[in-house]
Amino acid sequence: MSDHAANGHSDSFEVRILRQDAPGESSYWERHRVEHEPDMNVISVMQRVAARAQSADGKPVAPVAWDCNCLEEVCGACTMVINGQARQACTALVDKLLDEQPAEIELQPMQKFPVLRDLVVDRSRLFRALTRVKGWVPVDGSYDLGPGPRQSRTEQEVAYPLSQCMSCGCCLDACPQYTKIELTPGVDESAADFAARQEQTHDSAFLGAHAISQTVLFNSHPTGKVNAGERLDVLMDEGGLQICGNAQNCVAVCPKEIPLTTSIARAGRATTFRLLERWFEK
Amino acid sequence: MANQRVLVIGGGLAGLAAAMKLAELGTPVDLMSLTPVKRSHSVCAQGGINSCNDQTRQLGDSEWKHLDDTVYGGDFLQHQPPVKEMAYAAPKIIDLMDRLGVTFNRTQEGFLDHRRFGGTLYKRTAFAGATTGQQLLYALDEQVRRYEADGLINKYEYWDFLSPIRDDAGVCRGAVAQNLMTMEIRSFAADVVIVASGGPGLVYGRSTMSMVCTGSAVSRCFQQGAKYGNGEFIQVHPTAIPGADKLRLMSESARGEGGRVWVPRKPNDSRAPQDIPTAERYYFLEERYPEYGNLVPRDIATREIFDICVNDGLSVEADRQCVYLDLTHIPRAELDRKLGGILEIYEKFQGVDPRDFPMKIFPAVHYSMGGLWVDYQKSAEGGLEAGSPRNQSTGIPGLYAIGECDYQYHGGNRLGANSLLSCIFSGLFVAPCVQSAMEAQQGSAADQPASLYENARQDKQSEHDALLNQAAGGENPYLLHQELGALMTRAATVVRRNDQLTEAYEKLGELAERSRNCSLSDSGAWTNQNVVFTKALKDMFPIAKSIVRGALNRDECRGAHYKPEFAFSGLESEEPAERHHQAEAWCDRFEKNTEKWLKSSVASWDGENPQIAYEEVDTSLIPPRPRLYGLVGGEVIEQVWAERMARRHGESGNGAPQESSQAAPSTT
Incomplete structure (x- = not known):
């Protein structure tokens, strides 16, 4: 509700955006000037920038590309690096950002994913990790087989925060051990071959905090447990839990305040038991 | 196969x-x-x-x-x-x-x-x-x-x-x-x-x-x-949080837990809400609906909030329509326990704590x-x-x-x-x-x-190329979209009037025409959101026209479609015999309206405009009956209606379905 003109801010402000025209091309900074309106968030800033299609110095420019959908912080689409921090553009309020850093807002694409254009990145690796850890309950099927297993209120209260993970990727962007993988298609490589090669590369790289937390969610579900061993094996395999350096950045940036480091600790204990189990099985 | x-x-x-x-x-x-x-x-x-x-x-x-x-x-x-x-x-x-x-x-x-x-x-x-x-x-x-x-x-x-x-x-x-x-x-x-x-x-x-x-x-x-x-x-939906980019839902449970809706009695009152004394606050839902207060059904709440801002000019803000949804009289601990989640949404997006300041809300298309x-x-x-x-x-x-x-x-x-x-x-x-x-x-x-697929692809490819090559200096698709949104919100949401709908339909034709002239600010060959949005915008007009044409044709009130000109008012008389007589007339009118309008509109597209036909509705399981929630004299009408139905089923020897029950009035 703070009135920026009254608080000493001017009627307009600058937005500095790191742009890139296509994958693999070099990036460049561009300045935009935006009129200040009440209750603005970074999404509405992007909408004004797109409608105006002019940089701060009046030069016609293509609208800046960005990803968004729900604008309520439940879909995870609009992650970008705003004033140096990976977060959701929808909940990044202009007045607060200008209080943090007067007169200018700085926008960059996420740093750990390949840029497709401007602020749009390819997060397919993030979703692929959910397949790697078998992030589902292995039900017999969708036929009517009665209710699910009874669960206590406490179990629900532990599971619910983990199941709110919206795959936004903030935890990954902030993680020092999650490093960017950017492949380029070979000259004679078909789209399908390239996709397969990409998948293969992703499958041996670090899973990330979000996927580790999902294994904890499914391993604690009464039916999901059936695959607990397989999920733990994935955590103990290449690109698994051992890569985590315990920087704890993930939990600090998670917009849904998911207890990611608690999940990592729980996963760590479970893999230790799994290791012993496997050792005794030999 | x-x-x-x-x-x-x-x-x-x-x-x-x-x-x-x-x-x-x-x-x-x-x-x-x-x-x-x-x-x-x-x-x-x-x-x-x-x-x-x-x-x-x-x-x-x-x-x-x-x-x-x-x-x-x-x-x-x-x-x-x-x-x-x-x-x-x-x-x-x-x-x-x-x-x-x-x-x-x-x-x-x-x-x-x-x-x-x-x-x-x-x-x-x-x-x-x-x-x-x-x-x-x-x-x-x-x-x-x-x-x-x-x-x-x-x-x-x-x-x-x-x-x-x-x-x-x-x-x-x-x-x-x-x-x-x-x-x-x-x-x-x-x-x-x-x-x-x-x-x-x-x-x-x-x-x-x-x-x-x-x-x-x-x-x-x-x-x-x-x-x-x-x-x-x-x-x-009656209560949404207006935002520059989106209207975000504020759950009905805020009113369920005691939230009160009000506006300052004085138009354009510039005082902060907490400085306005109770006597100068207009708790319009409580005053107009003493029985139900803030928990009137959704459609009524929506219409009243709309009315207080649009027709009475009592919006809290001068340049934007909104009313207060006030929870500040409820202890913080109670609010946190019962409404924590939704209050956090408001706080996150508005930067204001609704435990300390009344929320500003307005109805939104949902x-x-x-x-x-x-x-x-x-x-x-x-x-x-x-x-x-x-x-x-x-x-x-x-x-x-x-x-x-x-x-x-x-x-x-x-x-x-x-x-x-x-x-x-x-x-x-x-x-x-x-x-x-x-x-x-x-x-x-x-x-x-293969030609079936190749021809279809080529058609779309040519449309795409033509759009990219459109000469500069034409319409800006984003600004045109804002015009469309304002027009539709004005004419085809809460309260609908035939003069406004007629005007809006004509205006839609003009906007659709102008949308053919959109020129793009992006000729990029990668992630071109400008061209994708422009295509979507052009395709909004057939839907917008169908909404407005359907609303214009439908001269009645039904569900979310409300035309004051055709609303059935409650019973006026206090005298029992006359009241009963009025209820009979009300039911006659209801039956006539059902006969005429209990039909779905079914639009087909002729290339420029929707052509609307009407389809009978299968009501074979539960016979239609009046929705009476909040209507003055509703209990008399309900009684008259029940007697009428009993009489009719008695005559035909064909009762209502066995399991059917007269449900309590709806609160939606």
Whole structure:
């Protein structure tokens, strides 16, 4: 509700955006000037920038590309690096950002994913990790087989925060051990071959905090447990839990305040038991 | 037939449910979405999902009563067999979602917890915190990922559906679509295409809907010959948080827990709300509806808030319409315990703590009851014939519609917590129907000549190229969209007047004309959002025109469609005999109106305008009766109506259905 003109801010402000025209091309900074309106968030800033299609110095420019959908912080689409921090553009309020850093807002694409254009990145690796850890309950099927297993209120209260993970990727962007993988298609490589090669590369790289937390969610579900061993094996395999350096950045940036480091600790204990189990099985 | 595939457009609850069920039945599915499916608009649903359950059953509830509440809430405008099938499937759907791992809230004994929602007397609504839609969507997303890992489902995320492909006989054989990253346009052969693309919120500029809810997929089917049903029925939620980019929902539970709605009595009062003494505050809902106060039904609350700002000029802010929703009289600890989640949303987006300052809210477009017209086949029991290829069919062979984008389940007004149900139900139910359609099909998509697909692709490629090469200096698509949104919000939301609708329809023609002149500010060949948006904008006009034309034609009040000129007022007389006489006249008028207007509007597109025909509604299970909530003299009218019905059934010897019950007035 703070009135920026009254608080000493001017009627307009600058937005500095790191742009890139296509994958693999070099990036460049561009300045935009935006009129200040009440209750603005970074999404509405992007909408004004797109409608105006002019940089701060009046030069016609293509609208800046960005990803968004729900604008309520439940879909995870609009992650970008705003004033140096990976977060959701929808909940990044202009007045607060200008209080943090007067007169200018700085926008960059996420740093750990390949840029497709401007602020749009390819997060397919993030979703692929959910397949790697078998992030589902292995039900017999969708036929009517009665209710699910009874669960206590406490179990629900532990599971619910983990199941709110919206795959936004903030935890990954902030993680020092999650490093960017950017492949380029070979000259004679078909789209399908390239996709397969990409998948293969992703499958041996670090899973990330979000996927580790999902294994904890499914391993604690009464039916999901059936695959607990397989999920733990994935955590103990290449690109698994051992890569985590315990920087704890993930939990600090998670917009849904998911207890990611608690999940990592729980996963760590479970893999230790799994290791012993496997050792005794030999 | 070997090698048959289904293409599903949209990966929200309906699309995911259909994809999962088809894969389970062994049919390969291509699943196409504008966004990664996990980010679909279904995630925005907060409240819950309805079904008759073990507890409500022991209090007298039944699937039949769920059906009754749904058609009564919808003002009897929906065909009853599909609603019956849905209500009877609901308990099994909740069981299934529970098995899939949805983190539903639990009772202390470990059963599913339920809350009460509008339009019913029973606690029928299962919920997962304040994010039920998100949790249901994730459970289906996970199952779809499982089938994807098995190779039965292929996802095409970041693809824009451009058109169905129809062969010479008119059969749908696939679709043309565009990759939103590479901008590649290609054809997809499919034996059946299922559209599950959600609502058209962006036609109104800003709404509670997500940015992918452009209605373009539906419009593209409509322009290719599918029909659009009940377009004029748009649900407006009374309390949303106005934002520069979006109108965000503020749950009804804020009023349920004691929230009070008010405006300063003095127009444009510049004082801070806490400095305005009680005597100078106008608690207009409490004054106008002493009995129900702030908890009047949704449509009434919406109309009153609208009226106080638009007609009385009492908006809290001079340049923006809003009223106060005040919780500051309730102790903080109590607010945190009961409303924590939703208050955090307000705080996060407005930067203001609603425990200290009243919230500013205004009604917002929320849901479209209307959508693609679909068929159904009634069973002997009055429900649907399972597996019939007619169910959910758009009438174009091979093209189906499910979820919010079909017109079938909610009639004139949707009950809270019924939308998640209709999405999952129609998605699961359509799968065997599509399979029987494929078995009966003459020749599969794989047998079609390559030219069918290549020509369709080239058509869209030329349109795309022409748009990119449009001369500079034309219309700005984003500004044109703002004009469209303002026009639609003014003319076709809460209160509708024929003069405004006539004017709006003409203006829509002009805007549509101008949209052909859009020039792009982006000629980029990679992730060109400018061109994608411009295409979606152009396709908003057939839908907008159908909404406005349907509203203009419909000279009555029904569900969410309200024209003051045709409203039935309450009884005026206080004298019992005269009051009874007036009630008889009221019922006569009601019956006459039912005779004339209990019909669905069904639009077809002639290339420029919608042509609207009317379809009789199947009310064979529950006879229509007046919705009387809040009406002066409602109890007398109800009595007169009951006597009239008893008399009539006595004469014909054909009573109302056995299980039927006179439900309590709806609160939706």
